[in-house]
Amino acid sequence: MLGSRPLENKEIELMLAEMRCLRDQCLLVVGLKTGFRISELLSLTVDSVMQYGEIRNSITVSRANMKGKISSRTVVLHDDAKKILKEYLSQKQLQICDKLFPISRMQASRIIRNAAKRARVGGKVTSHSCRKTFAKKVYYALKKDLISTQKALGHKSVNSTVSYLSFDQNEIDAAIKGV
Secondary structure, X not given: OOOOOOOOHHHHXXXXXXXXXXXXXXXXXXXXXXXXXXXXXXXXXXXXXXXXOEEOXXXXXXXXXXXXXXXXXXXXXXXXXXXXXXXXXXXXXXXOOOEOOOOOHHHHHHHHHHHHHHOOOOOOOOOHHHHHHHHHHHHHHOOOOHHHXXXXXXXXOHHHHHHHOOOOXXXXXXXXXXX
């Protein structure tokens, strides 16, 4: 989403503290740790995250639920996401075929926007901020490898990946001065 921005770790902590229920916290954490778009997150079912009573090691969003519907995308599940999913699912009486987050895109967006507002997190924070945060963290974890980051995000074009990354002007200025 144009103009939405990635979140800093402290902002994430503040937003989580302001969220009113475990479902909302789980939505935010799973979004931050998988980089799935909000529609992809909302397409997840209980059986897409659980197998034989345990949280899976990776999550796959089927091609039918992906933007462009060209291919599916599988993302390894971060331990933080596993932990909150386990806690969330232990409190819910959901069937294996039930939606993991039985809410609309509008509700999901409102949840994230309102948490940011209550936490006094400035700038344009939307549900897409989760994906942008994921992109930024993966990019730096991969030592600024743009091609690997593109693969992690499931982009077909590296230009799409570049548009997700907010480049630090101070970092650019320092590099110019060092040339």
